[in-house]
Amino acid sequence: xxxxxxxxxxxxxxxxxxxxxxxxxxxxxxxxxxxxxxxxxxxxxxxxxxxxxxxxxxxxxxxxxxxxxxxxxxxxxxxxxxxxxxxxxxxxxxxxxxxxxxxxxxxxxxxxxxxxxxxxxxxxxxxxxxxxxxxxxxxxxxxxxxxxxxxxxxxxxxxxxxxxxxxxxxxxxxxxxxxxxxxxxxxxxxxxxxxxxxxxxxxxxxxxxxxxxxxxxxxxxxxxxxxxxxxxxxxxxxxxxxxxxxxxxxxxxxxxxxxxxxxxxxxxxxxxxxxxxxxxxxxxxxxxxxxxxxxxxxxxxxxxxxxxxxxxxxxxxxxxxxxxxxxxxxxxxxxxxxxxxxxxxxxxxxxxxxxxxxxxxxxxxxxxxxxxxxxxxxxxxxxxxxxxxxxxxxxxxxxxxxxxxxxx
Amino acid sequence: xxxxxxxxxxxxxxxxxxxxxxxxxxxxxxxxxxxxxxxxxxxxxxxxxxxxxxxxxxxxxxxxxxxxxxxxxxxxxxxxxxxxxxxxxxxxxxxxxxxxxxxxxxxxxxxxxxxxxxxxxxxxxxxxxxxxxxxxxxxxxxxxxxxxxxxxxxxxxxxxxxxxxxxxxxxxxxxxxxxxxxxxxxxxxxxxxxxxxxxxxxxxxxxxxxxxxxxxxxxxxxxxxxxxxxxxxxxxxxxxxxxxxxxxxxxxxxxxxxxxxxxxxxxxxxxxxxxxxxxxxxxxxxxxxxxxxxxxxxxxxxxxxxxxxxxx
Amino acid sequence: xxxxxxxxxxxxxxxxxxxxxxxxxxxxxxxxxxxxxxxxxxxxxxxxxxxxxxxxxxxxxxxxxxxxxxxxxxxxxxxxxxxxxxxxxxxxxxxxxxxxxxxxxxxxxxxxxxxxxxx
Numbered sequence: 001x002x003x004x005x006x007x008x009x010x011x012x013x014x015x016x017x018x019x020x021x022x023x024x025x026x027x028x029x030x031x032x033x034x035x036x037x038x039x040x041x042x043x044x045x046x047x048x049x050x051x052x053x054x055x056x057x058x059x060x061x062x063x064x065x066x067x068x069x070x071x072x073x074x075x076x077x078x079x080x081x082x083x084x085x086x087x088x089x090x091x092x093x094x095x096x097x098x099x100x101x102x103x104x105x106x107x108x109x110x111x112x113x114x115x116x117x118x119x120x121x122x123x124x125x126x127x128x129x130x131x132x133x134x135x136x137x138x139x140x141x142x143x144x145x146x147x148x149x150x151x152x153x154x155x156x157x158x159x160x161x162x163x164x165x166x167x168x169x170x171x172x173x174x175x176x177x178x179x180x181x182x183x184x185x186x187x188x189x190x191x192x193x194x195x196x197x198x199x200x201x202x203x204x205x206x207x208x209x210x211x212x213x214x215x216x217x218x219x220x221x222x223x224x225x226x227x228x229x230x231x232x233x234x235x236x237x238x239x240x241x242x243x244x245x246x247x248x249x250x251x252x253x254x255x256x257x258x259x260x261x262x263x264x265x266x267x268x269x270x271x272x273x274x275x276x277x278x279x280x281x282x283x284x285x286x287x288x289x290x291x292x293x294x295x296x297x298x299x300x301x302x303x304x305x306x307x308x309x310x311x312x313x314x315x316x317x318x319x320x321x322x323x324x325x326x327x328x329x330x331x332x333x334x335x336x337x338x339x340x341x342x343x344x345x346x347x348x349x350x351x352x353x354x355x356x357x358x359x360x361x362x363x364x365x366x367x368x369x370x371x372x373x374x375x376x377x378x379x380x381x382x383x384x385x386x387x388x389x390x391x392x393x394x395x396x397x398x399x400x401x402x403x404x405x406x407x408x
Numbered sequence: 409x410x411x412x413x414x415x416x417x418x419x420x421x422x423x424x425x426x427x428x429x430x431x432x433x434x435x436x437x438x439x440x441x442x443x444x445x446x447x448x449x450x451x452x453x454x455x456x457x458x459x460x461x462x463x464x465x466x467x468x469x470x471x472x473x474x475x476x477x478x479x480x481x482x483x484x485x486x487x488x489x490x491x492x493x494x495x496x497x498x499x500x501x502x503x504x505x506x507x508x509x510x511x512x513x514x515x516x517x518x519x520x521x522x523x524x525x526x527x528x529x530x531x532x533x534x535x536x537x538x539x540x541x542x543x544x545x546x547x548x549x550x551x552x553x554x555x556x557x558x559x560x561x562x563x564x565x566x567x568x569x570x571x572x573x574x575x576x577x578x579x580x581x582x583x584x585x586x587x588x589x590x591x592x593x594x595x596x597x598x599x600x601x602x603x604x605x606x607x608x609x610x611x612x613x614x615x616x617x618x619x620x621x622x623x624x625x626x627x628x629x630x631x632x633x634x635x636x637x638x639x640x641x642x643x644x645x646x647x648x649x650x651x652x653x654x655x656x657x658x659x660x661x662x663x664x665x666x667x668x669x670x671x672x673x674x675x676x677x678x679x680x681x682x683x684x685x686x687x688x689x690x691x692x693x694x695x696x697x698x699x700x701x702x703x704x705x706x707x708x709x710x711x712x713x714x715x716x717x718x719x720x
Numbered sequence: 721x722x723x724x725x726x727x728x729x730x731x732x733x734x735x736x737x738x739x740x741x742x743x744x745x746x747x748x749x750x751x752x753x754x755x756x757x758x759x760x761x762x763x764x765x766x767x768x769x770x771x772x773x774x775x776x777x778x779x780x781x782x783x784x785x786x787x788x789x790x791x792x793x794x795x796x797x798x799x800x801x802x803x804x805x806x807x808x809x810x811x812x813x814x815x816x817x818x819x820x821x822x823x824x825x826x827x828x829x830x831x832x833x834x835x836x837x838x839x
C-alpha cells in the first residue's frame with residue numbers, strides 16, 4: 001500500500017504551497033525516498049547517515065512503501081545488493097558515509113562500469129584513522145573519479161530537492177550511471193530546518209519508474225551482466241563512460257531546472273552569491289556556504305568587492321559554468337575540506353586550476369584547507385581568507401602552499 | 409520431470425559450448441548438470457573465478473540464462489538484490505509473479521574465504537536462492553593458490569612443498585557444517601562424479617523454503633595435478649576415502665546420501681593427485697597419518713550426527 | 721553467429737554499453753576443438769545411449785537427438801577423455817587426433833550436423 005493509494009489524490013494541476021516541515025537533512029532524504037518508492041533499498045548504518053535508514057525503516061514498518069529494504073551486513077554488501085537489484089530491473093538506492101564509502105569502493109566502480117543507475121545518498125564524513133565521525137570531504141574526494149555524477153547540496157532543503165531529481169538523472173538513457181546526492185554529515189544530516197516537501201503524487205509523477213532496456217528479470221531474458229573485458233574492449237567501455245559523464249551535465253541542469261520549476265526553488269550547477277560586481281571570490285562546496293556567505297557579507301560591509309561561488313555539481317565538473325562565474329575575477333580563494341596528500345594541489349584547487357588554465361585572464365588561485373574532521377570554521381576565519389585573497393589580487397603572487405584555516 | 413538422462417537430454421542446454429574452461433574441468437560438468445536438473449527457469453549470479461572468466465568474455469557468453477556477475481566476494485548479495493527486486497516489482501504490479509529459481513555459482517575462494525561474510529549475511533536474511541559452491545580446493549583461477557578449503561599437506565603455489573614445510577600446514581575449514589549452523593532448510597555436499605546424487609540435491613534445494621547451499625567437489629586437473637580424463641575417477645576416490653562425504657542436512661537433520669561411501673584409505677585418493685606426491689612418496693609420512701586420523705574422526709562425528717538425526 | 725570475427729574491430733560507439741552480453745551461447749563460435757590432441761571414437765554398435773557421456777561432458781560436445789547419441793561436436797570437444805573413462809560399456813576410445821582418425825570414425829560419418837562444424 002503506497003501513500004498515494006492511501007491519500008487517493010491525483011496530481012493537481014496548480015501546485016499549492018507545499019507543506020513545510022521542521023526536519024533534518026537525513027529525514028528529508030528519507031522522505032524523498034519514500035515518495036520515490038524504489039524497488040530496493042539496501043544500506044548499513046553508519047554515523048551520520050543513520051538517520052536516513054532509520055527513518056526509511058519506519059516507512060517500511062508502517063507499510064508506506066513497496067520497497068524491499070535489505071538490512072545488509074556491510075556497505076560493500078549494500079552496493080552489491082543495489083547492483084543485483086538494478087541489473088535485475090529494479091530501482092535501488094543506498095546511503096552511507098566516509099568509512100562505509102571506503103568499504104564499498106570496489107563496487108562504486110562496478111556500478112558505474114556496469115552502467116547501473118543506482119542512487120546513493122552520501123553523508124560526508126572523514127576517513128579513519130584516527131577515527132573521526134564528523135564531516136569533511138575526504139569521502140567526496142575519494143570517489144570523485146569513479147564515474148558517478150555527484151551533486152552536493154548545502155541544506156536539508158537542497159538534500160531533499162536533489163533527492164527528488166536524482167533517479168531521473170541516473171536513469172536518463174544518455175547517462176545510465178549511478179549518482180551521488182551528497183549532504184554534509186551533521187551540518188545537513190542532523191540540522192533541523194524548515195523543509196518544504198512536495199506532495200507524494202507530484203514526486204511520483206516526476207520520478208516515474210525505472211524502465212531499463214535490458215534487465216535480468218525481464219521475461220525471456222538471456223543477458224549476461226558484468227562480462228569480462230580483456231584488452232580488446234575495456235578501453236572502449238571506459239570511453240563510453242566519458243561520454244555518459246559528459247552527457248550527464250546537461251541532464252543534471254535540465255532535471256534541476258525541472259524540480260526547481262515545481263518547487264519554486266531554482267537550482268543551478270554552480271550557485272553564485274554577489275558575483276555581479278565582485279573582483280575576488282571564494283569557491284566552496286556544500287554546507288559551509290552559510291558561514292562563507294556571512295563572511296562575504298561582512299567583507300562587503302567593509303567595502304571589499306567579494307563574491308562566492310558554490311559548486312553544486314561536483315562531478316562532472318561544470319567547467320564552462322565555473323569559468324563563466326569567474327570571468328573577470330582577479331583572485332579566487334578555493335576552500336578545500338579534504339587533503340589530497342602529496343599532490344600539487346588539493347581536490348577543489350586541482351579542479352579550479354584545470355578549469356581556468358586556458359582563460360585569457362585567468363584568476364589567481366589560492367587554496368585554503370578547512371574543517372577537517374568536523375573542525376568548526378567560524379566566520380572570522382573565512383573573513384581572514386577574504387583578506388588574503390584580496391592581498392593576492394594586489395600582489396599578483398600565487399602561493400605554492402595552501403593555508404590551513406583554524407589549524408592550531 | 410524425473411531425473412532420467414534420456415529425458416533430460418531432450419531439454420535444451422542452458423550452458424553452451426566454446427567456453428574456455430580447461431579440458432576435463434569438473435566445473436562445467438556440474439554446472440550443466442545443475443542447470444539441467446532445475447525445474448524452474450534460473451536467474452544466475454556468478455562470482456569472479458574460473459567459471460566466470462571462461463564463459464563471459466565480452467561480447468560473448470556461454471550462458472543462455474540471465475546472469476549477473478559483479479565481483480568476487482558478493483554473489484550471494486547480488487542474488488539477494490535480485491530476489492528483493494523481484495518481490496518489489498511483483499508487489500508493485502510491474503511484473504507477473506512466475507516460478508523462477510535464483511542460483512549462485514561461486515568457487516571455494518569466493519565461498520570459504522573472501523565472500524564468507526556476504527554469504528553468511530544473505531543466508532541469515534533468508535533470501536530464497538540456491539547457492540552452489542564449486543569447490544576445487546584452491547584459487548585455481550589465479551594460478552593454484554591455497555584456500556581454506558585446501559587439504560592438509562597439499563601443494564599449491566602459496567603452500568609449496570619444501571624441507572621446512574610440506575605443503576599446506578592447516579586442516580581445511582568445514583564450510584558445509586558452518587553453513588548448516590545457519591539453520592537454513594537445505595544444505596548438502598555433492599561431488600562431480602555422481603550426477604544423480606547432485607541432481608537430486610539440486611531438485612531438493614530448489615524446492616526448499618528458503619536459502620539452500622550445495623557444496624560440490626569439482627576436482628581440478630590442473631591444480632590437483634592429474635590427467636584430464638581422470639576427473640570423475642578422482643572425484644569418486646575422494647568420496648570413497650572419506651575425504652568428501654556425500655550427505656545432506658534437511659531442516660537440521662543430517663543424512664548420508666547413497667550407498668556405503670567410505671571404503672578406502674585416504675592414501676588411495678592422495679595417490680591419484682600429484683599435489684600430494686611429496687608426501688605420498690613415503691607411505692609412512694606423518695602428514696598422511698594425520699590426514700587419515702582426522703578423516704576418521706570427522707567421519708565418526710558425521711555418522712553420529714546422522715544417527716542422532718535419525719533417532720529424532 | 722558469424723563463424724569469423726570481422727577483421728575490423730568495432731569502435732567505442734558501437735559496442736554494448738556496460739559490457740552486457742546480449743548473444744546467449746555465442747561462445748559457440750569459438751573453436752575449442754583446436755585444443756584437442758586426442759579424439760573420441762564411438763563404437764555405435766555397442767553404444768546403449770545411456771547418456772552418461774553426455775551428462776559428464778564438460779564441453780557439451782555429445783550431440784543427441786530423440787534421446788539417442790548421434791555424434792560428437794568436434795568443433796568444441798577438447799579431447800579430455802572423460803567420456804571414455806565413464807562409459808559403462810567402454811564403447812568410446814580416445815585415439816590421436818588426426819584428419820584420418822576424424823574422417824574414418826563414426827564420429828563424423830554418420831551425421832551432418834557436427835561434421836560441418838568439425839575441422
